[in-house]
Structures are given as C-alpha cells and as structure tokens.
Amino acid sequence: MTAYRQALLVAAAFVTLGTAGCVTINIYFPAAAAEKAADRIIDEVWQLREGRPASDERKNGEAQ
Amino acid sequence: MTSLTKQILDRARVILVAMVAAFVGSAFAQGNLEINTPTIAALKQSMQQRHAALAPHYSSGAVGLAADGTIALRDASGVPMAQRGQVNALVAAENGDRAALYREIARANGHPEWEADVRATFARRWIDRAQPGWWVQGTGGWARK
Known part of the structure; x- marks a missing residue:
C-alpha cells in the first residue's frame, strides 16, 4: 500500500515535469501534426475523401 | 540481500x-493540432462552397495556387471580360478565408506566432495535392501540374 502510494506520488511528479516539458517542446512548431491537420481540411474543402480513402489520396499527392 | x-x-x-x-x-x-473550432468549421464550409465556382478556373489556368498559401489570378485572358470581376471577387474572398484559417488554427492551438508556419504547411499541401492540369507556383515560377 505504501509502495502504491509512493508510485502515485512519483508519477504525479513526473506528469507535472512532463507537462512542463510539453509546453517547452510545443514552442517548436509541430510540423507533422500541422501537415495532418492541413490534409484533413484540404480533403473537406476539395471534397477529396469521397470514393477514395484518405491514405490513397495522400500517396497520390506525394507521388506527383 | x-x-x-x-x-x-x-x-x-x-x-x-x-x-x-x-x-x-x-x-x-x-x-494532433486542434482544428475543431466553430470558426474553423465555418471557414471550411465557406471555402468548400466556393470551390465549386473556383474549380473551373483552376482547370483553365486562369487561377493558380500560389507559393504563399493563397490563390492568384495568373492569366485573365481566358476569362470573358464580363466574368473577370466575379473571378477577382472569388479570389479575394478565398484569400480572405485562407488567411483567417491559418490565423485561427495558430490561435486555437495557443500559439498565434505559428501562423506563418501553418500558412507554409498549407501552401505546400495545397500544391502537392492539386489536380493534374492546375497551375501551381514553385521556386521557378508558375508551372502546370
């Protein structure tokens, strides 16, 4: 029980540190996430999702 | 032990x-980036509706996808004089929505300073995913895909 409580406390400490770390990391632009977000919006605006799965669309886009 | x-x-x-x-x-x-905000949804809707009117101009080459994430009237000669004002208005409205979209994505993710990076990412993806026959602006100028 004591070990369990200790684990919880230490985990909480690491989560706090980790969250602080994320804030630091996210100062840098998340390029891969942005590309994914852009593709999802482009799919909708250009209506590219119907008939073809998004992964095929993406491959086609990169092959060009 | x-x-x-x-x-x-x-x-x-x-x-x-x-x-x-x-x-x-x-x-x-x-x-993941946050893109599920009411503002972004409204911009997507507006751009999706406008796309039906813009698509023939992409195909004809009158309008091209610019390197800075906007669209541009690159050759008005194929557009009948009576329609030129309308095409200009479409291009201006689309660029207004696109600027708002890039700004809003950066803002919704708590980093307004990411706007230029968001814009650059979109610019690359619009061009990569443009249909064959559309005009896109690269480092060497305009080219037909």
Whole structure:
C-alpha cells in the first residue's frame, strides 16, 4: 500500500515535469501534426475523401 | 540481500513505473493540432462552397495556387471580360478565408506566432495535392501540374 502510494506520488511528479516539458517542446512548431491537420481540411474543402480513402489520396499527392 | 538493497531496488522500480506512466500520458497529449473550432468549421464550409465556382478556373489556368498559401489570378485572358470581376471577387474572398484559417488554427492551438508556419504547411499541401492540369507556383515560377 505504501509502495502504491509512493508510485502515485512519483508519477504525479513526473506528469507535472512532463507537462512542463510539453509546453517547452510545443514552442517548436509541430510540423507533422500541422501537415495532418492541413490534409484533413484540404480533403473537406476539395471534397477529396469521397470514393477514395484518405491514405490513397495522400500517396497520390506525394507521388506527383 | 540486505533490507537496504531491497528497499533501494523497490524504490527504483517505483520510479521506473512512474516514468513510463508519465511518458505515455504526455505522448497522448501531443500529435494532433486542434482544428475543431466553430470558426474553423465555418471557414471550411465557406471555402468548400466556393470551390465549386473556383474549380473551373483552376482547370483553365486562369487561377493558380500560389507559393504563399493563397490563390492568384495568373492569366485573365481566358476569362470573358464580363466574368473577370466575379473571378477577382472569388479570389479575394478565398484569400480572405485562407488567411483567417491559418490565423485561427495558430490561435486555437495557443500559439498565434505559428501562423506563418501553418500558412507554409498549407501552401505546400495545397500544391502537392492539386489536380493534374492546375497551375501551381514553385521556386521557378508558375508551372502546370
């Protein structure tokens, strides 16, 4: 029980540190996430999702 | 094994488990940009509706996808004089929506300073995914895909 409580406390400490770390990391632009977000919006605006799965669309886009 | 060694080993194990838990937790917090806001939904809707009117101009080459994430009237000669004002208005409205979209994505993710990076990412993806026959602006100027 004591070990369990200790684990919880230490985990909480690491989560706090980790969250602080994320804030630091996210100062840098998340390029891969942005590309994914852009593709999802482009799919909708250009209506590219119907008939073809998004992964095929993406491959086609990169092959060009 | 002395009880002290055992205690140290136990504590090390506790710390290891906690580190793994924290790492997994923070990994879930990353990986996606927030794009589900009412403003972004409205901009997408507006751009999607406008696309039907713009698509023939992309195909004819009158309008092209510019390197800065906007669209541009690159050759008005193929557009009948009576329609030129309308095409100009479409291009201006689309560029207004696109600028608002890039700004809003950066803002919705708590980093307004990412706007230029968001714009550059979109510029690249619009061009990569343009249909064959559309005009796109690269480092060497305009080219037909």
